[in-house]
Amino acid sequence: MQDVIRNNAHIIKNLTLCSETGTVHHTTDSFGNAFHWFRLGTPRHLTRAAGLLREAGARLCMTTAYNRRHLSEPMQEICYHFELAGVVYNLTVTLNGEWPVVPSITHLFANADWHEREMMELYGVNVTDHPNPRRLFLDEEFDEGILNQAVPLSIMMNGACTTDLWERVLKNREKLS
Amino acid sequence: MTAMNTGGSTFSMPLGPVHVALEEPVYFHLTVEGETIRKVDLTSGHVHRGMEAMASQRNLTKNTTLTERVCSLCSNSHSFTYCMAVENVLGLDIPQRARYLRVLAEEIKRVASHLFNTAIQAHLIGFKSLFMHIMEVREIMQDVKETVYGNRMNLAQNCIGGVKCDVTPELLVYILSAIDKMKPMLEEIRDIYATNSMVLGRTKGLGLLPQEDALRLGVVGPVARGSGLKMDVRKASPYAAYPELEFDVILHSGCCIHSRTTVRLDEIFESFRLIIQCCKRLPGGPTIASMRQIRSAEACARTEAPRGEVFYYIRTNGTDIPARLKWRVPSYMNWEALGVMMKDCKVADAALITNSIDPCVSCTER
Structure with missing residues (x-):
């Protein structure tokens, strides 16, 4: 495990600074591939954390929006999954339960476009400053x-x-x- | 097809939703100037099935069957990656024999998938005899699937903890003989694609995706590798038996339709190498590990499907029904590249360019 962290110490240190204290953890699968998990205290930190990954040359793999209702909590969360040199970095953002808003990262990662549009229409998440906030799968004429x-x-x-x-x-x- | 004047010298032309390159619906709005495409906009969502919502109503075992039905040509990659995600979340280590058998099924599917895309390309060019010939060669691989796994498309080979179907030594000999039969036929097909003037005239230098655009858009699979981007999950974060097997990542830097087709054709030979190694080195032992207690945890997994990287995320809450299961298919990342590829191309090439990303609409929309 220590080897896994040492290889990416610089980026892990910077992302840890954006995260809530005590929430960072690291896992490996049975083939030795590393996964790093970070939890951002507020969506405001997302732009900075994503910017750090962009500078390092990471690629956005996927975003997962989900409700914590199954865990008996009203909040929504979004997990952003990035890949850099075969290692996966997961940034989880907790959203405000009443009014879920998250800043767009499409200006940093062009391929966030579809993911953010999907979150808007299927998960009711508001994405601010999205360059192309049209519906992705549902027709524009459908009511929200x-x-x-x-x-x-x-x-x-x-x-x-x-x-x-x-x-x-x-x-x-x-x-x- | 009707065209609408949008003012000036450009027209807006609808293309689809049915019959662009595949029998799947996607709707293009092309802005054309004469015969030349200037801008591409696409509308999808015709076959959105709400599969992610369905996944959070089923238990972990039932979801293996569900995820296998996300896509037809990459069906095995979905259950494979899903099972890996569950194994990661449960902390399960699968037996050595299962690792090899998973790779075997995956590579057999890759050969059949790449051949299907190549055949469709011949069909779109209007090269009917080549289309029929490739489909006939592909049929050998379909027979292998049916003989070994009992089905031509959904193999149902993966299960949580390992594989369902053990492969007997007689079947391994049969698989090797099928590859021996296919190899010379494929060498001939590869030669036709490299030299035939009709194929080259329609594919070489067309549908360009420069490397910097490929990087910016985060494209995956043969689309990325056809633009010279070295991206293959099997090498970058090896899984199953891949760390122990020898194969090369195929790269071509032509950035055009022909370059992507060549990547696929060359990859078939790498898949053959992998299948032969799996058959010859298959270790003994059990094919499945038993499941463990389900904790509240989260995990992800990724693999290289025929079309590129598949990514799965799972979150469990202590019950056998996942709190969230999310996946991203390779085509999802590749659609936006069509805007770059089609720009300044002729309308007549739109179908061939679309086919060159080997699109899958059903799995994009889930």
């Missing part, structure tokens, strides 16, 4: 949140024998009243 109104076919078909559909109806009634 339209997919939340759809009832999955499996729930509809099992509506007679499970409680899922009925619970949904009750929840919607509460919302409307």
Whole structure:
């Protein structure tokens, strides 16, 4: 593990300065490939951290937006995955639960364009200063949140024998009243 | 097809959503000046299936089956990378024999995938006899898949902790004989692509993606390697049996359609080398390791699919249903490069250029 860190000490040190204290950790898979994990305290630090990776010549691999509802927390998080010389750097940003906003990094990584547009339309994350904030997959004419109104076919078909559909109806009634 | 005057000397021309190069829907808005493309805009989303939402409603085992259905030609790469992500999150070490068997299935799929793309290119050029010939040669690999794994497309070979299907010594001999049969045929095909004036006239020097644009857009796979970018996950962060096997990363710096096709054709021979090594050096022992307790953790994994890097991220919450499973397919990174490639090309070349990134719409939209 120490070898893994030593190879990239400079960039790890700088990214650690952007992260919350005590949140940085390092893992390897069973083939010895390294993964570094950083947690940024606020989305404001993202531009600086991404800038450091850009200067080092890293490549953006993917971004993952997710709700922490499964972990019983209302917050949303975004994990940015970068690759540099075969090593993966993951930057996790915790968003404000009420009003999730994150700065765009498309000016640093051109390929962030699609990822950020997807987060906007499918995860309701607001990306500021995006150069091309059009819809990616959904048509512009669809209202926001339209997919939340759809009832999955499996729930509809099992509506007679499970409680899922009925619970949904009750929840919607509460919302409307 | 209707064209709309947008003022001045340029026209806006819709292309698609059906029948651009593949039987998958994507919609291009081309801004053309006479016959020449000046700007490309694309609209996708016709086959968005909500697979990531489905993945967080299924348990880890069921998701192996789901992820294999993200893409057809790269199906094996998806279950492979998904299983690696789960193994990373559980801290599972897979048996040596399973590592080799995973590489074997992956490389067999790569040969069939690259041949399919090359065949479609011949079809788009209008070289029907070459198209039929390549499809016929590819059929040998399809037979191998069916004989060894029981299926022509979704092999269902990967499972969490190893592989499902063990390969007997008789089947290994059969795989080697199929490769012996294919090799001279492919050498002939490679020769046709290198010398035939009709193929060269339609592909050489067209659909240019300069190296700096390839780097800027973060393209992956044969698209990157056809623009001289050395990028191959199998070498950069070796996984499964790749660290123990000998193969070369194929690079061509022509930056054109022909360069990308040559990368694919040369890679088929590297895949043959890998398959032969796997068959000859396959170690004994078990093919699967048992699953461990599921903790709350996160992990990622990446592999080199036929179209380039596949990236998976998983987050578990102590239950057997993942809190989040996210993946990024290689085509997702390559679409934007079409804007650079098609600029200043003829409208007639749009389909060939699109095919040269070996696009997959279904997996892009999931």
